[in-house]
Amino acid sequence: MMLLAALALNIPPICRATYSAEPAEPQVVDGVAAVVNGDVITYSQVRVLVAPREQLLRSQYTGEELANKVKEARSAALKDLIDRQLIIQAFKKENYQIPDHFVEERMHEIIQENFGGDRNTFIKTLEAQNYTFGEFKKMESEKMIVQAMRSKNVKHDMVASPAKVDEYYKAHRNEFTSKEQIKLRLIMISSRANDERAPAQKAIAEEVFGKLVNGAEFDRMAQIYSEDSTRDIGGDWGWIERKTLAAPLEKAAFGLPVGKISHIIEFGGNYYILKVEDKRGGDTKSLAEARPDIEKKLLQEEAQNLQERWLASLRSKAYIRTF
Numbered sequence: 425m426m427l428l429a430a431l432a433l434n435i436p437p438i439c440r441a442t443y444s445a446e447p448a449e450p451q452v453v454d455g456v457a458a459v460v461n462g463d464v465i466t467y468s469q470v471r472v473l474v475a476p477r478e479q480l481l482r483s484q485y486t487g488e489e490l491a492n493k494v495k496e497a498r499s500a501a502l503k504d505l506i507d508r509q510l511i512i513q514a515f516k517k518e519n520y521q522i523p524d525h526f527v528e529e530r531m532h533e534i535i536q537e538n539f540g541g542d543r544n545t546f547i548k549t550l551e552a553q554n555y556t557f558g559e560f561k562k563m564e565s566e567k568m569i570v571q572a573m574r575s576k577n578v579k580h581d582m583v584a585s586p587a588k589v590d591e592y593y594k595a596h597r598n599e600f601t602s603k604e605q606i607k608l609r610l611i612m613i614s615s616r617a618n619d620e621r622a623p624a625q626k627a628i629a630e631e632v633f634g635k636l637v638n639g640a641e642f643d644r645m646a647q648i649y650s651e652d653s654t655r656d657i658g659g660d661w662g663w664i665e666r667k668t669l670a671a672p673l674e675k676a677a678f679g680l681p682v683g684k685i686s687h688i689i690e691f692g693g694n695y696y697i698l699k700v701e702d703k704r705g706g707d708t709k710s711l712a713e714a715r716p717d718i719e720k721k722l723l724q725e726e727a728q729n730l731q732e733r734w735l736a737s738l739r740s741k742a743y744i745r746t747f
Contacts, residue, residue: 457502458746460509465502474501502746508570510738515569522572527565534564577734584722592718593711600714604706608661608677609642611697612652615690629688629695636685642699651694663704673698 458465477497485493539546550560593600613629616622632649636642643658650659666674672691677698680686686698 456747458506458744460506460744461513461742463509463513465505465509469505470498470501473505474498477501506744506746507735507739508566510735510742511570511573512566513742514738515573520569520572522565522568526568527561530564530568531561574731578727578730582723582726584719584726588722589715589718590711592722593714597708600709600717602705602707603665604678605663605665605704606677606680606700607663607702609646609659609699609701610652610654610661611642611646611650611659613649613695614651615693615695626695629697633685633688633697636697636699642685659699 454466454468456464457467457470474497478494481490481493481497535541535543535546539549547557550557611632613625613632615629616625619625628649632645636645643660646652646655646659652659654660661668664677666678668674669677670691673689673696676686676689677700680698680700682700682703684700686696689696689698
């Protein structure tokens with residue numbers, strides 16, 4: 425029986441970079457990582473699968489934390505390989521077949537798209553990674569099998585019910601709300617609370633506020649009086665999001681109408697005067713606007729759940745032993 429669903433698969437191409445020579449960690453010996461219904465998964469298979477992830481982890485972590493992350497990654501890789509083997513076994517049990525010309529077409533695509541049609545360069549790249557053409561062809565065939573079987577075990581006529589869409593929208597409105605931003609200018613004058621100049625500093629803040637109320641240019645006042653790091657550019661903080669400022673300043677800034685100036689805000693030993701020059705974002709899509717995205721997400725989640733239940737069923741009937 426031919427599994428014709430494989431025709432519709434969009435399998436990611438294998439890039440030349442996949443085969444670029446990388447110094448491998450010294451390995452003393454290979455061994456059995458797991459047995460799945462009599463089929464063996466080796467440690468070398470796990471290492472090959474997890475290598476890119478480990479390389480990333482080694483650039484991000486060190487010491488015990490790195491060791492734990494690597495252990496987690498290898499465990500996840502082994503689980504993926506076990507599931508893959510169960511899927512291939514299910515494929516064979518059902519007497520399905522991937523026609524050989526599909527695999528040949530796939531190999532031709534890889535050579536054409538990633539090696540400019542140069543078969544010799546492709547073969548040499550495989551050899552540099554200790555693969556034969558036959559081994560790589562088998563790997564590609566198994567990828568096609570896995571994706572075809574995953575596709576087969578997902579209903580293609582699934583529909584997200586209006587009630588579920590509505591429920592998701594109400595519970596996740598923040599996903600459909602654009603980030604609120606303001607274009608801010610700020611003047612900061614130190615209060616020098618523990619200094620004899622404290623009254624004078626407050627008087628300066630009040631004087632600046634008075635000038636602003638009477639029409640003085642905010643950027644000019646900032647250049648003259650502000651002690652903030654943005655003094656030289658007129659107190660211009662540009663576009664900022666929430667959580668950029670301390671809570672009292674954020675509340676005042678995001679509550680200001682465009683073009684308005686705040687009252688003097690005393691916080692953290694300083695006096696602040698804020699001006700909001702513009703606002704953007706903070707808009708929430710309507711349910712009608714968000715519906716296509718919600719339906720797509722719910723269907724993807726349902727498809728994932730169906731696949732996981734199918735895999736759980738395969739696992740429950742299998743003999744699996746890890747080492």
